[in-house]
Amino acid sequence: xxxxxxxxxxxxxxxxxxxxxxxxxxxxxxxxxxxxxxxxxxxxxxxxxxxxxxxxxxxxxxxxxxxxxxxxxxxxxxxxxxxxxxxxxxxxxxxxxxxxxxxxxxxxxxxxxxxxxxxxxxxxxxxxxxxxxxxxxxxxxxxxxxxxxxxxxxxxxxxxxxxxxxxxxxxxxxxxxxxxxxxxxxxxxxxxxxxxxxxxxxxxxxxxxxxxxxxxxxxxxxxxxxxxxxxxxxxxxxxxxxxxxxxxxxxxxxxxxxxxxxxxxxxxxxxxxxxxxxxxxxxxxxxxxxxxxxxxxxxxxxxxxxxxxxxxxxxxxxxxx
Amino acid sequence: xxxxxxxxxxxxxxxxxxxxxxxxxxxxxxxxxxxxxxxxxxxxxxxxxxxxxxxxxxxxxxxxxxxxxxxxxxxxxxxxxxxxxxxxxxxxxxxxxxxxxxxxxxxxxxxxxxxxxxxxxxxxxxxxxxxxxxxxxxxxxxxxxxxxxxxxxxxxxxxxxxxxxxxxxxxxxxxxxxxxxxxxxxxxxxxxxxxxxxxxxxxxxxxxxxxxxxxxxxxxxxxxxxxxxxxxxxxxxxxxxxxxxxxxxxxxxxxxxxxxxxxxxxxxxxxxxxxxxxxxxxxxxxxxxxxxxxxxxxxxxxxxx
Numbered sequence: 001x002x003x004x005x006x007x008x009x010x011x012x013x014x015x016x017x018x019x020x021x022x023x024x025x026x027x028x029x030x031x032x033x034x035x036x037x038x039x040x041x042x043x044x045x046x047x048x049x050x051x052x053x054x055x056x057x058x059x060x061x062x063x064x065x066x067x068x069x070x071x072x073x074x075x076x077x078x079x080x081x082x083x084x085x086x087x088x089x090x091x092x093x094x095x096x097x098x099x100x101x102x103x104x105x106x107x108x109x110x111x112x113x114x115x116x117x118x119x120x121x122x123x124x125x126x127x128x129x130x131x132x133x134x135x136x137x138x139x140x141x142x143x144x145x146x147x148x149x150x151x152x153x154x155x156x157x158x159x160x161x162x163x164x165x166x167x168x169x170x171x172x173x174x175x176x177x178x179x180x181x182x183x184x185x186x187x188x189x190x191x192x193x194x195x196x197x198x199x200x201x202x203x204x205x206x207x208x209x210x211x212x213x214x215x216x217x218x219x220x221x222x223x224x225x226x227x228x229x230x231x232x233x234x235x236x237x238x239x240x241x242x243x244x245x246x247x248x249x250x251x252x253x254x255x256x257x258x259x260x261x262x263x264x265x266x267x268x269x270x271x272x273x274x275x276x277x278x279x280x281x282x283x284x285x286x287x288x289x290x291x292x293x294x295x296x297x298x299x300x301x302x303x304x305x306x307x308x309x310x311x312x313x314x315x316x317x318x319x320x321x
Numbered sequence: 322x323x324x325x326x327x328x329x330x331x332x333x334x335x336x337x338x339x340x341x342x343x344x345x346x347x348x349x350x351x352x353x354x355x356x357x358x359x360x361x362x363x364x365x366x367x368x369x370x371x372x373x374x375x376x377x378x379x380x381x382x383x384x385x386x387x388x389x390x391x392x393x394x395x396x397x398x399x400x401x402x403x404x405x406x407x408x409x410x411x412x413x414x415x416x417x418x419x420x421x422x423x424x425x426x427x428x429x430x431x432x433x434x435x436x437x438x439x440x441x442x443x444x445x446x447x448x449x450x451x452x453x454x455x456x457x458x459x460x461x462x463x464x465x466x467x468x469x470x471x472x473x474x475x476x477x478x479x480x481x482x483x484x485x486x487x488x489x490x491x492x493x494x495x496x497x498x499x500x501x502x503x504x505x506x507x508x509x510x511x512x513x514x515x516x517x518x519x520x521x522x523x524x525x526x527x528x529x530x531x532x533x534x535x536x537x538x539x540x541x542x543x544x545x546x547x548x549x550x551x552x553x554x555x556x557x558x559x560x561x562x563x564x565x566x567x568x569x570x571x572x573x574x575x576x577x578x579x580x581x582x583x584x585x586x587x588x589x590x591x592x593x594x595x596x597x598x599x600x601x602x603x604x605x606x607x608x609x610x611x612x613x614x615x616x617x618x619x620x621x622x623x624x625x626x
Binding site: 019029138139144146147151154165263277278299304 | 460465468560606607
């Protein structure tokens with residue numbers, strides 16, 4: 001396993017270098033100073049720009065510039081945000097906890113929904129309940145998340161007043177108090193449900209099929225013959241075996257959550273990485289944009305790697321090739 | 322007497338149905354897929370006919386100009402779906418929006434399927450170095466966070482090329498990876514058959530073998546995949562337009578129309594503005610998915626239905 005992991009990790013390096021080159025080229029194609037954000041975009045004096053360009057090394061050959069940028073990047077120097085006038089790293093760090101909170105809540109919701117529905121369907125396959133769950137799942141899978149988000153805000157925030165329609169916390173509550181955390185939870189719930197519902201369908205159907213398959217195996221028959229309660233067979237014996245392959249979905253969910261977070265955070269005006277990303281595009285804050293692009297690419301890559309490694313743990317045969 | 326009866330039997334030989342005929346029969350029997358097809362055809366025809374229908378549908382057929390005298394009218398006999406906050410008829414915009422959304426979805430699908438099939442079939446057929454180089458490149462494309470790069474590329478290219486085609490090219494170039502992998506795996510399995518060796522041994526060029534022998538045999542997979550991609554491309558277009566990074570705001574598209582729901586007063590009080598595009602998107606996506614499932618069933622010779 002260790003050998004396999006090391007090989008996969010090493011295989012990631014050329015991918016990272018290639019992606020960083022692409023991001024660097026994109027940054028160079030953008031107008032203005034998109035990497036460091038040191039040149040004031042409002043100062044149009046050609047002498048000032050020329051002086052700054054020379055100082056920042058923008059007249060160096062491109063490979064030298066790339067090398068300087070990537071070494072700085074690896075040391076955590078992401079340049080300076082043109083909008084906030086502070087280092088990009090600080091701007092991003094400020095938003096990360098919110099996105100992390102949303103992502104974890106979304107995952108929790110996915111797991112809860114998928115387990116409830118999947119276990120029911122797996123236990124009573126081909127019944128009305130199972131068909132209804134399959135139908136709901138199909139519709140959840142087909143409805144785009146942004147349309148679902150709009151409907152969710154309309155029904156749950158405006159019509160029923162159950163949830164706030166935006167933001168991450170009430171302004172009036174004091175930070176650190178229990179009310180503060182309750183308010184945060186209240187704010188994150190609706191976007192997390194929308195984001196979590198997105199991947200619930202695949203989890204549910206996988207769990208259902210796996211439970212059905214497992215229920216025909218010999219160990220289940222043995223357990224039945226011994227007189228073990230049916231509920232115990234399903235909830236302990238079968239579930240334990242069906243959860244393991246489900247773990248591999250986590251890695252793929254990572255990439256899906258990144259894309260989903262951009263859309264969901266923007267619709268719910270939830271101040272996280274996704275919203276910061278779109279905000280930096282519309283306010284032409286290119287240093288932030290490029291740093292985030294690099295960061296999100298890295299996370300997607302890490303998610304795919306995680307999926308591969310988890311596969312390797314769950315199914316040892318995969319390691320051989 | 323016996324001879325005449327055998328003669329009549331020979332006159333009418335039992336012709337078995339071709340695979341495509343079987344598939345068509347199965348598809349026609351699938352109710353959900355048939356209803357969905359009718360819906361999609363209807364939406365497509367209405368959208369295509371938008372310029373001809375517009376003058377009959379409302380007194381303000383122009384969908385791009387702001388019209389102060391007719392702002393926020395609730396649905397009535399003149400404006401069936403009311404007008405939006407710029408005084409434009411919602412139904413007319415919905416039809417024009419369908420043109421754009423379906424055009425973007427269709428063109429992007431054609432692009433994705435073409436690139437994916439090209440890369441996948443070449444990699445699968447030739448194998449070896451060609452295969453590993455092409456597949457590493459595919460991995461590379463698949464590793465990009467899709468939405469992030471579409472938005473960044475769109476920002477850079479916007480203004481250089483006409484907005485609509487930027488979007489089509491960008492989403493097309495970033496989403497062919499899955500198709501390439503799928504086609505490659507199918508081609509890998511298919512090329513082991515004897516008829517490919519026969520074709521090669523009589524001197525067919527690789528190009529001819531791929532186009533004439535391999536592709537027709539993986540066509541059913543490609544068709545099903547194309548349907549599902551068509552649905553996801555419409556989602557991508559409308560999601561990007563909704564966020565303001567897709568089709569230029571002045572052009573009506575379903576996503577652009579839905580983006581008016583960003584304003585709380587429209588979302589809360591003026592449902593006729595945002596609900597029609599939202600519902601049309603949902604039903605279109607569902608229908609296309611049902612058609613895709615129906616095709617998958619129909620084209621699979623092992624399915625019993």
